[in-house]
Amino acid sequence: MRDESAHFTVLDVKTAFLTIRMKPNDVHKTAFVTPDGKYEYLRIAFGFRKAPQTMQRVMRRTFDGLPRTAKYMDDVGQGATTVREVLDLLNEALRRVVINGLKMDLQKFQLIQDKVSFLGYVIFAEGRTLDESRVATVEKFEPNRNAKKLYSFLQFANHYESSYRSLQRSRTSYGTFWRRTFLSYGLTLMKQPSTP
16 A cells, blocks of 8 residues: 555445345344344344454455555555546545445545555555554553453554554563463463474
């Protein structure tokens, strides 16, 4: 997306998973009953086990082959050297969106910008930096005794570690806490074999 680009556009698929119709022979697998009756999902809902893979497959099918375009889940980023190129890429992307039956969230569009927020980074002609809102999330994190919240934070921190070096110091203490948490639940962690 960046390759010498000076202008950027970010698009967002509206209600991502809900835009994808379920295969008719799989609909019965989603059935649930309430006091008001039996219901079945006709579209993929957030939380279905294969929903992320299916969404990524749809995005790949829709945008593959489109130059200077990056896609991940419901986000699409494009970079171009000229405004004319941006408009051509955008036109082709929107044509493909219509063909594939996706709906776009116009409120999340970032059109022809010299700097955009995309997948947790601020991207501009000279490179990329970590989005400050993500840094604030890390700095506000308060360690607690909830193992699930800690694990979620560690996943988040691991993703941004290369951009935010101070996390390396934090992870050591959180890693120690994580080991203690496992032990307190009667679980053990395998020790990594030393490498020669």
